[in-house]
Amino acid sequence: MRIPFFKKKSKKQKYTVAFYNLENLFDPERNSKILDKDYTPNGAKKWTVEKYRRKLSKLAKTLVNIGEADHPYPPALIGVAEAENNSVLDALLNTGSMKDIDYGFIHFDSPDERGIDTGLIYRKRFFNVLHSEPLALLVNNEAGIRDTTRDILYVKGELNKELVHVFVNHWPSRRDGDVQTEYKRVIAAKEIILKIDTIKLEELDPNIIIMGDFNDDPSSKSIQTLKEGANLFNPMETLHIPESKGTSVYGGKWNMFDQVLVSNSFLNYEKNTHSLDSAAIYDHKSLMEKKGKYKGTPYRTFVSDRYMGGYSDHFPVYAMFTFNS
Structure with a gap:
């Protein structure tokens, strides 16, 4: 589903900004510092080099095609979640058609006990990194x-x-209950608001893009706290239909945990700036279960310890921007 935000049509260059939860992108090597034993050849999931390479191939093909219905070129920015380390992201960028694109990435190891982190993949031609850092989430x-x-x-x-x-x-996940863990995600929202407040001390109207798997829907307290506290626009709000539309499924209901929010500075047509054009869920048929009771839901790599051979338990999302030259 594609939601346009401006009626004005433009022939100017577009740029895709995407986010994808990669569903446990581990390499098969054991790392004693994290809980990755299941994702080894002798672990519960029998995670072999062959399965790992197969997943890399599927993910690489998907990443370069996100937003293809609106724009035929690979995304300029791709946020990812559940990447184990630099090695898996380097392998991903050297797989399939991704290796022919000028992609770089940023990743920091986090204190997550399972060792799955976020990362940013970017096209060097369009994006110049000035600074990067991990913001510790103390909960x-x-x-x-x-x-x-x-x-x-x-x-x-x-x-x-x-x-x-x-x-x-x-x-933070909802593993111990959505209500019981809500406060953790509200703390995460406030941490970002604090960082944005410091940015605003140096910039009058900064351009902000916040993406991720928030483990909360657009209507949840944490997302509303973030949206209101940082004065953001959330194009994903209208995409979520619990009965039939979202990015992941739990208990028979669709969640919209994967979102891209932007500052209001992107809602303009000023020269030499980017404008938000549209937003969508990239629910291509290749990413869906083809039959059975879960038909139409994300085609997962695993269901518990049972290997399905799919892509991820989430659909990617993206926002389309136009550069006003």
């Missing part, structure tokens, strides 16, 4: 012990020479 569980969750990746750069600030997220 405690009910016992007062710190949760070792994912950092928030912050990248400052120039998209076609326009200064932008990008945040890539994978917020």
Whole structure:
């Protein structure tokens, strides 16, 4: 589904900004510092080099095609979640058609006990990295012990020479209950708001792009806190239909955990700036289950320990921008 935000048509160059949860992109090698034993040849999932390469191939093909219905060229920026390390992202960028594109990536190891992190893949031709850092997300569980969750990746750069600030997220899960864990995701929202407030001390009207798997829907308290506290626009709000449309499924209902939010500075047509044109879920038929009770849902790599051979348990999302030259 494609949601246009401006009636004005433009023949100017478009740029795709995407996000994709890669569903446990681990290499098959054992790392004693993280909980990755299941994703080894002798682990519960029997994760072999062959299966790993097959997943890389599927993901690479998908990433370069996100947004193809609106724009025939590969995305300029791609935020990802659930990448184990630099090695898997380097392998991904050297797989299939991705190796023929001028992609680079940014990744930092986070304290997540499973070792799955966020990353930003970018086209060097269009995006110039000026600064990057992980923002520590300090949340405690009910016992007062710190949760070792994912950092928030912050990248400052120039998209076609326009200064932008990008945040890539994978917020704390709902594993212990959505209500019980809600406060953790609200803390994540406030952490980003604090960072944006510091940016605004130096820039009057900064360009902000916040993407990720938020483990909350657009209507959730955490996303509303982020949207209102940072004065953002969320084009994903109208895409979510719990009965039939979203990016992942749980308990028979569609969730819209994967989103791209932007600052209101992108809702303009000023010269030499980018304007938000549209937003969509990239639910290509190749990414869907083809039959059975789960027909139409994301074609997963695993269901529990059962290998399905699919792509991910999430659909990618994207926002389309137009550069006003």
